[in-house]
Ligand SMILES: [Zn+2]
């Protein structure tokens with residue numbers, strides 16, 4: 001029997017989401033239904049809701065969630081009652097990309113890509129935003145999108161593992177494979193950039209220079225392991241990078257902001273044999289300029305990192321272990337929690353920069 005869910009629906013870009021009752025189809029073969037306990041608000045949700053990336057409406061966003069399996073379709077190797085993290089990474093496990101460890105770029109089309117499991121009160125389809133539609137108290141997703149988690153991780157903290165944390169930490173440990181004693185610059189200390197800082201600390205980078213325009217984010221970056229913090233409103237970071245690397249410039253520059261100026265400035269911060277890693281998703285149409293002669297002459301690389309090149313079944317349990325060992329901060333990344341009815345307030349705080357990661361918590365009784 002299909003389930004009725006309460007969801008925050010986007011019916012017009014740039015307008016507040018509306019709480020509606022929707023019908024959620026049963027999980028098909030290979031799919032699961034998860035009763036959510038928490039969903040974090042990511043900048044991508046806001047970009048979609050504001051219309052920056054287009055897409056069809058109505059739709060439900062939300063893709064950074066945790067909950068408990070409520071029903072399983074045929075052929076699913078998980079059990080009802082298992083606690084899981086729910087991500088937007090849907091993969092077949094068999095294609096060329098999956099076999100190369102890049103399940104984040106799996107091109108396989110799934111039934112959920114073609115037919116949304118959500119319909120509104122008039123029986124019309126509602127988009128399954130970011131393959132998850134987690135601004136709702138229950139979701140139906142493909143089983144490849146969930147990872148069971150053990151241990152004592154609070155719901156709001158566990159939700160962050162679905163996107164911001166794996167994107168930031170994974171960019172360092174998977175995409176760039178930063179070596180111990182490296183020098184690292186992190187441009188942008190939002191939800192992803194702060195996790196790049198955490199990743200660089202886990203990789204035992206010797207110098208981690210966090211750059212942002214908001215003192216509160218820079219303070220948090222220092223708490224998370226940055227060795228230096230630079231407020232861009234005080235001027236460019238170039239001379240500090242020069243000084244801290246004895247003029248060699250950085251081994252790794254992570255661009256964790258969509259600001260085009262960060263991309264342009266990154267080439268002046270990266271040293272010989274260095275790499276620029278593009279982590280944030282810039283708005284459609286943003287382009288960058290680089291000097292190919294300089295790139296070749298100095299043996300430099302430019303790397304793109306989607307979702308931290310994460311392999312979720314491998315990486316999420318490892319991150320839970322690091323959290324329990326005290327090496328990974330999650331709780332301190334949660335700014336505030338809200339009920340679903342207050343999702344527009346929660347999104348406004350993230351939009352305005354007064355909150356870093358707001359999390360919607362559901363009444364699971
Ligand atoms: Zn996200």
Ligand SMILES: [Zn+2]
Pocket residue numbers: 091092093094095096097098099103106107108
């Ligand atoms: Zn695949």
